[in-house]
Each structure stands twice: as structure tokens, then as C-alpha cells.
Amino acid sequence: MIAPGEPKLSxxxxxRARLQRLAALVRKETYQLFRDPSAIAIGIVMPxxxxxxFGFALSLDVKNVPVAVVLENPSPTTAELASGFVLSPYxxxxxxxxxPSAEQLLLQQKVDGIVRxxxxxxxxxxxxxxxxxxxxxGTDANRARIIEAYAQGAIAQFQxxxxxxxxxxxxxxxxxxxxxxxxxxxxxxxxxxxxxxIVLIMTLIGAFLTTLVMAREWExxxxxxxxxxxxxxxxxxxSKMIPYFVLGMMGLALCIFAAKFLFEVPFRGSVLLxxxxxxxxxxxxxxxxxxxxxxxxxxxxxxxxxxxxxxxxALFLSGFLFDLRSMPAAIRVxxxxxxxxxxxxLLQTLFLAGNIWSVVxxxxxxxxxxxxxxxxxxxxxxxxxxx
Amino acid sequence: xxxxxxxxxxxxxxxxxxTFRRETGETVVALDxxxxxxxxxxxxxxxxxxxxxxxxxxxxxxxxxxxxAGTLVVNGTDIARDPQRVQDRIAYMxxxxxxxxxxxxxxxxxxxxxxxxxSDEERRRRYPELFQMTDLAxxxxxxxxxxxxxxxxxxxxACTLIGAPELLLLDEPTVGVDPLSRRELWEIxxxxxxxxxxxxxxxxxxxDEAERCDQVFVLREGKLxxxxxxxxxxALAAGRSFEAEPQAGEPARNLQSRLLDxxxxxxxVPEAGRVHLVSxxxxxxxxxxQSAAALAGLSIIPVPARFEDGFMVLLRQxxxxxxxxxxxxxxxxxxxxxxxxxxxxxxxxxRKFGTFTAVDRVSFEVHRGEIFGLLGPxxxxxxxxxxxxxxxxxxxxxxxxxxxFDLRRARASARQHIGYVAQKFSLYGQxxxxxxxxxxxxxxxxxxxxxxxxxxxxxxxxxxxxxxRLPSGQLPGGYKQRLAMAxxxxxxxxxxxxxxxxxGADPLARRxxxxxxxxxxxxxxxVVVTTHFMEExxxxxxxxxxxxxxxxxxxxxxxxxxxxxxAGPDRATMEDAFIAIVERARExxxxxxx
Numbered sequence: 001m002i003a004p005g006e007p008k009l010s011x012x013x014x015x016r017a018r019l020q021r022l023a024a025l026v027r028k029e030t031y032q033l034f035r036d037p038s039a040i041a042i043g044i045v046m047p048x049x050x051x052x053x054f055g056f057a058l059s060l061d062v063k064n065v066p067v068a069v070v071l072e073n074p075s076p077t078t079a080e081l082a083s084g085f086v087l088s089p090y091x092x093x094x095x096x097x098x099x100p101s102a103e104q105l106l107l108q109q110k111v112d113g114i115v116r117x118x119x120x121x122x123x124x125x126x127x128x129x130x131x132x133x134x135x136x137x138g139t140d141a142n143r144a145r146i147i148e149a150y151a152q153g154a155i156a157q158f159q160x161x162x163x164x165x166x167x168x169x170x171x172x173x174x175x176x177x178x179x180x181x182x183x184x185x186x187x188x189x190x191x192x193x194x195x196x197x198i199v200l201i202m203t204l205i206g207a208f209l210t211t212l213v214m215a216r217e218w219e220x221x222x223x224x225x226x227x228x229x230x231x232x233x234x235x236x237x238x239s240k241m242i243p244y245f246v247l248g249m250m251g252l253a254l255c256i257f258a259a260k261f262l263f264e265v266p267f268r269g270s271v272l273l274x275x276x277x278x279x280x281x282x283x284x285x286x287x288x289x290x291x292x293x294x295x296x297x298x299x300x301x302x303x304x305x306x307x308x309x310x311x312x313x314a315l316f317l318s319g320f321l322f323d324l325r326s327m328p329a330a331i332r333v334x335x336x337x338x339x340x341x342x343x344x345x346l347l348q349t350l351f352l353a354g355n356i357w358s359v360v361x362x363x364x365x366x367x368x369x370x371x372x373x374x375x376x377x378x379x380x381x382x383x384x385x386x387x
Numbered sequence: 388x389x390x391x392x393x394x395x396x397x398x399x400x401x402x403x404x405x406t407f408r409r410e411t412g413e414t415v416v417a418l419d420x421x422x423x424x425x426x427x428x429x430x431x432x433x434x435x436x437x438x439x440x441x442x443x444x445x446x447x448x449x450x451x452x453x454x455x456a457g458t459l460v461v462n463g464t465d466i467a468r469d470p471q472r473v474q475d476r477i478a479y480m481x482x483x484x485x486x487x488x489x490x491x492x493x494x495x496x497x498x499x500x501x502x503x504x505x506s507d508e509e510r511r512r513r514y515p516e517l518f519q520m521t522d523l524a525x526x527x528x529x530x531x532x533x534x535x536x537x538x539x540x541x542x543x544x545a546c547t548l549i550g551a552p553e554l555l556l557l558d559e560p561t562v563g564v565d566p567l568s569r570r571e572l573w574e575i576x577x578x579x580x581x582x583x584x585x586x587x588x589x590x591x592x593x594x595d596e597a598e599r600c601d602q603v604f605v606l607r608e609g610k611l612x613x614x615x616x617x618x619x620x621x622a623l624a625a626g627r628s629f630e631a632e633p634q635a636g637e638p639a640r641n642l643q644s645r646l647l648d649x650x651x652x653x654x655x656v657p658e659a660g661r662v663h664l665v666s667x668x669x670x671x672x673x674x675x676x677q678s679a680a681a682l683a684g685l686s687i688i689p690v691p692a693r694f695e696d697g698f699m700v701l702l703r704q705x706x707x708x709x710x711x712x713x714x715x716x717x718x719x720x721x722x723x724x725x726x727x728x729x730x731x732x733x734x735x736x737x738r739k740f741g742t743f744t745a746v747d748r749v750s751f752e753v754h755r756g757e758i759f760g761l762l763g764p765x766x767x768x769x770x771x772x773x774x775x776x777x778x779x780x781x782x783x784x785x786x787x788x789x790x791x792f793d794l795r796r797a798r799a800s801a802r803q804h805i806g807y808v809a810q811k812f813s814l815y816g817q818x819x820x821x822x823x824x825x826x827x828x829x830x831x832x833x834x835x836x837x838x839x840x841x842x843x844x845x846x847x848x849x850x851x852x853x854x855x856r857l858p859s860g861q862l863p864g865g866y867k868q869r870l871a872m873a874x875x876x877x878x879x880x881x882x883x884x885x886x887x888x889x890x891g892a893d894p895l896a897r898r899x900x901x902x903x904x905x906x907x908x909x910x911x912x913x914v915v916v917t918t919h920f921m922e923e924x925x926x927x928x929x930x931x932x933x934x935x936x937x938x939x940x941x942x943x944x945x946x947x948x949x950x951x952x953x954a955g956p957d958r959a960t961m962e963d964a965f966i967a968i969v970e971r972a973r974e975x976x977x978x979x980x981x
Contacts (some may be wrong), residue, residue: 012475017504024501028490036490222485225543228449229502229550347958384470386451 013228019094021231025239033243047201047251051258054197055253063148066093066111068102068358070074071095073119081117084154112137113147168192194259195347196320201255206285207250207310208303214240214293215302226383239384241286269350273360280367287374294381308316312338342366391934397554397586398425402457405443409861417443419609424848425588430580432597435592435606436893438863441590442482445558449479458727460720462553478552480543482559488532492523492542495531496549503550517545520575536765537568539771544575557589562891565764565919566962567969592893598694605701612701617694624696627666631687640926644905659927660945665696688894728755730882730913736785738771745771747936756911758904763933769917770886777884790881806875810886812867816860820870823859831878845873865896883907885916889923901926921962932968938971
């Protein structure tokens, strides 16, 4: 064996030695990542599941509402009105002729609403006084309101059509309110769910997975032997970040792909900018993960802490599922401390509105500041000390 | 070729102090004003009872913890000032070496080679050398997690050696390693010291290992009791060591047990059918037959002192009654004659895991009141056999009767008669000692007065009363094991199973443990035990040696030693016998297989 001595010592502090050690640690981390089923589950299977779940199962839109249209006296006019419901993508229509059977269906929750067109509808319509009754199953107030609005819309369209066909409009012409949603013209909830999905996946990989693998090293005692080598504490921190950063970016790519081709969400900002702000958020998440695991040194405590500090706030307090403006002031103030809030805002802006610099710049600056502070803190708490 | 730029001193400690705070708020002094000098080159050993501060001292030298006071200079560098500089040039193997179990042997080694800045060219030269030394060459592609305990330790050693360190720190490198692997590890270490003039500082609870070192440091409760060549410690017992032959028909362990109660006897251990003892008196007046009633009428011959004898004398000098904290109740005056009633019958027992046969047609019988030892290298099938005997694992084939029940049919009934102490501490760490006992008593179905009686018995018998309000996770090592045994005995089982109960325990704790076991056997409790300490086989009535899932030998310790005597010297120790039997069987199998 070679004689150890001074020349070898200066080598350990050289840039090339640092790079060699870093490469070895990253390689080790990557092997472990691919051989650990739980890492694969959290890093790859969970994001795919989340995409499928958010994309197909979880939707805040109301579509294919089962309704009963009761035509007490079928006629060409009433059939025309009914067809407005049948042809609508929002309704799944059943045509009936008696009100009691429709009420039965409503009580059994086989339909969520009833549109009742009385036997004298056609005659009254001609006298300028056509009335249709709308009954909605109201246990879910939100949904009920949406169904009510849809039904009114369908009837309004019927009126408009009649007016256009030259029938006498009641009381000087039907006024149909035309509404339009800005940025989300289709009023499709995927438009804002997909950016939220990106936040969840980046948080999951960045903070949750990193905290688990670092705490595991403390638990298994693998760091004890590693510390008594020329390796520097900073190299351990960076080697933990690199593979999970790459994995996080892959998750991002997966989400963008799903957004574009699966959910057809428009993307109006620049991809470069999106990558940039995602990098900032991922760095924040990684730093939080490393910080928590270095402080707790136990997989169980670290994963619980990460869940509470990062994942749940990202889900509920970032403005992605629930509007922050309708929250109590105290929680609104608290949300300013959450990195996820800025990232959600950035993503929604970039996806749906475009490169709005007055939004992007301040939010990105906050994320950059958080990343710098948290990384410095994570580096400071990771020392080559056991206690 | 070694450079000695630091005046021949590898580690220089002056007034080192280190304290820890327990969760309960009290401060524990791990190292107290400790000064020591480990010379450069050669082997140095740290020995001492549990809690002596061995691991703390090694971690301080490795720069893993800050000192509270004093200075520690490693290879000329003050560890407090520049720990990285020290860590650049030493190597350290923690007690549980942190191998990455999901990396292969080769990948683990590559990682450490890169961390130490070893060039590719140098690796090509060093790897074959390391693989040959550790016999790991056939397993380079295997995941470290799939290696046996002994091989893991060898890989850990290879990983620490790749950086060509100036100083090698090993914390209990042979804990949980079988005698064969232990011997191989020692050969590697001895060769490194001899050929490369490496400095090695290791801690160990095997006193025969300490005896092979150039320097020993005896620690106790954070203080240095003695330092110097092992011969100096051995000399403390000069003229005090004797061997006594028990009366015909009496097990050596009974005589040993009585001798431990004598104030004139410092230490006694059964050995090769006799009892090795150390007298408290020195010089000519040492003749123990005059001072120890238990020895009256027995033939006693003086023998050369061993390191262990000196160690026991040293511990006793320093603390009066330290070696005899055993206030165990006396044995029943008339030891029950051993019956021939068979309590465990194992016949052609087989257990397969997939295509792998862990236990292959093993047969033996255990009689009531017997202490039966299962010995074997790591991976021999001891633990698998054990788990089947306790009904924790079902057998693939064969007959298995325990306490009159067929374990393959009436598992639950058999369990009522069994107490089991696992190798790993498996009690509730957050519950207090008393809570644990209460819980397990209820789990065994004890109620009312009987429950109170048994819990009280356990607290007294195992001297746990002073600690009964302490969470069991915070008990010192030896007490954890006492508690584990106490819980296993709450329901007064007929049979007690102990899986490597003394692994990692210091010599004092091991004596205390066997003292209790001897008592239980006297009370007609049958004890089945596995161990890696071959000298402990001497406490057993009969032992069985397993390797590769097969039974190689079974019989009394004398008979087993006799099997090896044909091949070796006639006063072979149990360890020699064990190694000879296992190696012979392996050679035989290799001859037969191709």
C-alpha cells in the first residue's frame, strides 16, 4: 500500500477530488433510488397515479347531470324545449310524462333535478307567458346552484331560438345574459387542477422523498462510517439533492406532457420561464426535506413533519384547491410564508395568462430568497457530528 | 517503511471529559478526566464493562463528537481544531458498520475508494489484494444486505482499508460474528499490522482478543484503570489462578456457581469439565482450599494466570464488590437429580425457503432441567431451528414435540409452556419496567393475585426494583436483557429459549447471566440457548453443533471436545473443537460435492 502523507492531504481539498467524491456519492444515490421500491413508488408511481386521479376521477366540473324532463302534454314546442336538455353535454336526460314518477326518481336520487313542463305550456307560451318549473336536489348546494344555472341557460337558449325564428317575443324581446369566463373559457377545472398537480408532485419528490432517504441514512448508521472519510458535509448535502432534483424535473415534464396532451390545458407562458420557477421551488422543497431529516434523524418523524409542513399546506393553503381570498385573514397572512403559494400563483399565471412579468418577477424573487435561505440553513445543520 | 512524524504516538489524550444528557434530564459522565497514549504501529485494545466509555472514546478520536474538556491529538492533529484533517487519514468501522445494503459488494467498495481519492490504477492493484484477503472475490456482485454477518464485517473492513489509513479504529468488530469468521477477521487485522505497520485501536468484549494486542487500555465508568502490554494485567493474577475438579457426577457449573459466592474467590468459570478460579489472596497464602469452604476435599492445582484473570482482579481491586453484584438466592440444597424425561424431541426436522434448505434433517432430544446449547457459524440454521421450536415458524417436514405437544398441530398449547427471549431487545421502550411486566403478565393470561405475585417475583429475582419506574428503552444493556428474561419467565414456563443472549455483553454481565441460567436449571427449567462464545458451551449439559443446516455433532461438552481431540491437541478448548469440527465437515462436503 502507498505511504500516506502530506501530498495526499492537499489532494483531498482539491477541486478534482471534490468532484470525484461528489460523482461517487451521486452514483450511489442513483443506484439506491432505482433499487428501492418505496422510492420508485413515491417518485414515479405516485405522480402517475395523481395525474390519472386528478385528470379523470377528480373533477370539479358538473357534467352529465341526470335530470328528468316531464312533458305533461307532449307537443312539437315542448319537444323542442326538451331537446335543448337532451343535446346538452351537461345533462343526461330522461323524458317522462307524469310528475309523480319524476318525483319518485328524485327521491331515489336517480336524477338530480326535474324540469317540469306543464300541459298548458304551449298555449301559455303563445300568450307570451310560458313557464317551466325547475326542481333541484339540493343537498350539495354548490352542485345544485350549478345545475340550476345550466337549466336556466338551456331554457334561455330555447327562448332565444324562438325569438330568432320570429315568434313574438314576450314583453319586447328575450334578454339572454351572455357570460364568459376569462382564462378558463371552457370553465374546465382541469385548467387550474393541473398546475396544482405540478405543485403536489414537486413537493412530494422534493421534500418528502428527500427527507425519507436522508433520515434513513441516520437511522441505519450509514453516515457514521461515511463521516470518517475525506468527504465534506456539503458534498453529502449536494449529492442528496442532485438525483432528486432530476427526478423532480422528470415529474414536471410528465405533468406538462399530461397537461398538453391528456387534458388539453392551454399553456400561454414560456417553457423556459416555467422551468426556471420550478427549479426555484424544487430547491426550496429539497432544502426543507434535508433540513427536517437532519433535525429529526428518524424516518417516521421526518415523514410526518414533512407531510404537515409541506404537503398539506401545498394542498389546502396554496390557493390551488381553495380560494385564498375567501379564507380568514389569519390564514391568509400565514399563506404568505408558504412557498407553495407563490409557486401555485406562478404556475396558474404561466399556464393560463402567459408571461405576466408583474406577477412572475415578485413571486420568483420570493422563491429565490426562500431557496437561498433554506439551503444555507440545511447546509448549516448537516455537520459531520453524531450528536 | 512507515513514517513516524509524530514521535511514535497515534493518539494522545489529556484530561478528556465527555458527558451526555439523558432524556430524563440527568447528566451521564461517559469519559471522566481520561488521559492515554496509544503508540504508533501495532494493535491496541480498549476493554471494559458495558458503559465504560469505549465507544464514546473511539467516536471522539474519529472527530464525530465535540469534547467537553481536555485535548485529543490524533496523528499530530488536534481533533477539536481540524477534525477533517484527521478524518482524511484515518479509517473507522462503527459497531454496526453502515454498509449500504442495497449496493453490491463492489459498489460499496467503489464508493469508499472514490471518497478516499483512490485512482483507477491503484484500484486495479488494491482490489485483488483486498478481495483475496477477505475471501469476498466470489461475491462482488452480491448485494451487501444478502451477505452473512461475518462477511458483512469483512466487507466493512475492506471499505475502511481501501484508503490506506494511518490509524484504523474498530468498534467491537467481532460482535455477533461466529468463531470461524472471527478468526478470519483477526488474521486479516494481524497481517495488516505485521506487513503494513498499521496502527489499530479496537474495542472488544472478548478478552482473548485483548490478550493478542500489544497494548491494552482497561476502562471502567469513564476512567482508565490500567494501560500497558496485556502481560502487565495478567501479572496481577500471578499465583492466584487454580483449577478445581468437581466431585464425580456434579456439573462443573454447580461448583462454579458455589465458588462465586465465596468471598475468597474473585472469579470462577467452568472449563473443560473443571472450574477455573481466581483467588482473592495473593502469594503463598493464596491456596484457596483453606479460605473457601466450597473447595474442601476437592483436588486443586495451580495453573498459569490468563489475561481474563488479571482483568477480573483489576476490576475487583478498583471497586470492591464489582464482580459480585450477584445477590442471587442460594441454590436449593439438594439439587434435583436430572431426570431422563424428554421434553423436546426433534426428528428429521427440515425447513426450506424456496429452493434453499435452511435446516436439513436435524434430530436431537432435550431432557427436562437440561441446559442445551446450539452452536454454529452465522447462517448455520440456528435461528431457524429456534423459531420452529418456539412455534414462530412452521416446519417443512419432520417431527417436533415440545413439552408433550406436537408443534405442527397444537402450537398454541405448546406456547403456554415456552418462554422466548429474542436476540434483539423486543420490549416496549417507552413503557416502564413495571408496565412491561404487567403487560406481558396479562398477555400470558395471568390475573389477580397470581399476576401480582409473578410481577413481584420478577422484580426481586432480577433485581429490577430500583429501576422499575424507568422507561425500559433507557435501561443499561445488561438490565434490558434481565427484563427480557423476566418477561419470558412470568408464566413459569417449562422451557426457556434464549437466542444469542450474551452477544455484545461484557464479561461481567455474561457471568451474571449464566449464574441465573444455572439457577433456573436447578429449578428444573429447561434452557435452550444459542451463543457465539464457545467457552459458554461449558455451562451447557449438552451442545449441538450446526453448520449449513446440518447437525455436525451433539453431546456433552467433554464429548464434543473429544471429537476434535482426535485431530488436535488433547486439551483443546471448545473453540478449537468447534472450528475443527466445522472445517472438517466443510472439507468433507467439498470433496463429496463435485
